Amino acid sequence: MPKLVANDIATALKKRISSGEWIENGRMPPERDLASEFGVARNTVRRAVSFLEDDGTVVRHVGRGTFLTATNPGSMAATVSRMEGTSPADMMEIRQLLEPAAASFAATNASATELNAVREAHKIASESQDMPTFEHWDAEFHHRIFACSRNDFLKEIHNLMRILRNQAPWFEMKKRSFSEERRSIYCSEHQMVLDALLRRDPESASQAMLAHLRTVERNLLGR
Amino acid sequence: MPKLVANDIATALKKRISSGEWIENGRMPPERDLASEFGVARNTVRRAVSFLEDDGTVVRHVGRGTFLTATNPGSMAATVSRMEGTSPADMMEIRQLLEPAAASFAATNASATELNAVREAHKIASESQDMPTFEHWDAEFHHRIFACSRNDFLKEIHNLMRILRNQAPWFEMKKRSFSEERRSIYCSEHQMVLDALLRRDPESASQAMLAHLRTVERNLLGR
DNA sequence: CCTCCCTGAACCAATACTGAGCCAATTTTT
DNA sequence: AAAAATTGGCTCAGTATTGGTTCAGGGAGG
Numbered sequence: 298m299p300k301l302v303a304n305d306i307a308t309a310l311k312k313r314i315s316s317g318e319w320i321e322n323g324r325m326p327p328e329r330d331l332a333s334e335f336g337v338a339r340n341t342v343r344r345a346v347s348f349l350e351d352d353g354t355v356v357r358h359v360g361r362g363t364f365l366t367a368t369n370p371g372s373m374a375a376t377v378s379r380m381e382g383t384s385p386a387d388m389m390e391i392r393q394l395l396e397p398a399a400a401s402f403a404a405t406n407a408s409a410t411e412l413n414a415v416r417e418a419h420k421i422a423s424e425s426q427d428m429p430t431f432e433h434w435d436a437e438f439h440h441r442i443f444a445c446s447r448n449d450f451l452k453e454i455h456n457l458m459r460i461l462r463n464q465a466p467w468f469e470m471k472k473r474s475f476s477e478e479r480r481s482i483y484c485s486e487h488q489m490v491l492d493a494l495l496r497r498d499p500e501s502a503s504q505a506m507l508a509h510l511r512t513v514e515r516n517l518l519g520r
Numbered sequence: 521m522p523k524l525v526a527n528d529i530a531t532a533l534k535k536r537i538s539s540g541e542w543i544e545n546g547r548m549p550p551e552r553d554l555a556s557e558f559g560v561a562r563n564t565v566r567r568a569v570s571f572l573e574d575d576g577t578v579v580r581h582v583g584r585g586t587f588l589t590a591t592n593p594g595s596m597a598a599t600v601s602r603m604e605g606t607s608p609a610d611m612m613e614i615r616q617l618l619e620p621a622a623a624s625f626a627a628t629n630a631s632a633t634e635l636n637a638v639r640e641a642h643k644i645a646s647e648s649q650d651m652p653t654f655e656h657w658d659a660e661f662h663h664r665i666f667a668c669s670r671n672d673f674l675k676e677i678h679n680l681m682r683i684l685r686n687q688a689p690w691f692e693m694k695k696r697s698f699s700e701e702r703r704s705i706y707c708s709e710h711q712m713v714l715d716a717l718l719r720r721d722p723e724s725a726s727q728a729m730l731a732h733l734r735t736v737e738r739n740l741l742g743r
Numbered sequence: 744c745c746t747c748c749c750t751g752a753a754c755c756a757a758t759a760c761t762g763a764g765c766c767a768a769t770t771t772t773t
Numbered sequence: 774a775a776a777a778a779t780t781g782g783c784t785c786a787g788t789a790t791t792g793g794t795t796c797a798g799g800g801a802g803g
Binding site: 744745746747748749750751752756757758759760761762763765768770 | 775777778780782784785786787788800801803
Binding site for chain 3: 300301302337338339340341344358359360362
């Protein structure tokens with residue numbers, strides 16, 4: 298075992314739970330049994346189960362046992378885990394709804410300092426030479442626009458999208474669709490968004506962002 | 521020509537990260553392993569990894585290891601928990617972005633069965649006598665519109681909003697702003713949304729929904 | 744000469760896991 | 774009702790892993 302065994306056990310348990318194990322009475326085996334089954338110390342199992350407890354998958358009671366709560370489909374945890382299956386097409390659709398609005402809000406609400414942060418992210422992305430660096434500062438550019446939209450909920454939704462986009466299937470997709478030519482197109486589109494923000498022009502900021510996202514969608518989904 | 525081995529190793533690492541290596545659990549090998557793999561001293565690897573740390577590609581923890589920020593686990597949960605502090609004003613702003621779009625999607629994508637489900641929720645809400653029942657079927661009406669928008673991600677975002685709106689501070693707010701007169705206004709506005717959906721008219725579905733949400737916002741925030 | 748980068752090694756500090764034991768709450772058996 | 778067994782909550786000492794830091798040297802280039 299490479300280490301961080303508790304993490305592995307936690308994901309193994311989640312997998313077994315979602316595959317319907319222990320669902321008949323909603324009760325997991327005692328920690329001591331799991332420990333011997335996985336061949337680890339009980340402390341380790343305890344930590345693994347604590348992770349499940351943290352994200353609400355499970356509830357523990359002294360003297361009774363550990364019980365699944367996943368039977369509640371309306372919970373935050375369940376919602377979030379369903380989100381992980383989001384398709385690129387669905388996400389691009391929502392980005393085209395939210396990001397132009399965020400850009401519009403930003404044009405009216407941002408402070409000069411915040412706009413400078415946006416400009417800086419754009420600058421670094423433009424000057425970057427390799428794909429990982431560009432990726433990072435590209436994402437940062439978009440994120441900083443959300444950050445000055447002055448709507449915390451919107452900002453957090455974007456955080457969710459950002460996390461989802463950094464997971465495995467997306468990663469392959471981005472790699473395939475990356476090219477130097479596209480990078481420079483993205484940069485010039487970013488520039489137009491930035492210019493509109495600096496002019497404090499909500500309408501054209503929104504339009505520039507929408508145009509950019511349409512380009513991204515075409516490149517990503519090959520439409 | 522200067523050697524700058526650390527730089528070369530840093531770019532090599534970035535390349536391997538961007539090619540998806542170590543993405544499964546988001547963890548890089550220990551510095552000592554990398555050192556022997558690259559055939560250099562650990563100090564050199566450390567400097568290379570420091571570059572990755574500087575541009576945010578990676579986070580290091582003593583005793584745990586070095587992790588890719590892209591797959592940082594638990595940030596999803598953190599994001600959701602930050603969402604719990606969402607203000608009513610922020611949420612209403614986002615609802616006015618998303619729900620008209622959902623209604624528009626629904627008008628073009630919904631099946632007849634799904635539209636019947638929407639109609640049914642509207643009917644029960646209209647006929648309800650007490651506030652909790654109305655609340656529930658009101659929420660259900662909105663949710664079922666999202667359900668036939670054919671965008672799973674959008675649907676899950678609405679789920680999040682719905683969960684947040686069912687928490688304590690919101691509940692008080694809704695109770696205060698509830699009245700029989702307002703209930704009947706809501707119902708007639710719902711009716712207009714439903715009519716537009718049944719006519720398969722995306723544009724007026726979107727407008728009717730927006731009009732409704734503006735009413736809700738006025739009542740809730742007293743504007 | 745000095746400066747800079749790398750090597751090699753040692754030690755420190757934080758974290759993870761083991762194995763064992765005891766406590767407290769609950770359920771089951773007597 | 775009382776005793777025993779079960780189960781999660783908690784602590785501790787010990788070992789191993791891993792990033793953080795420092796130091797003494799070597800070699801290349803100014």
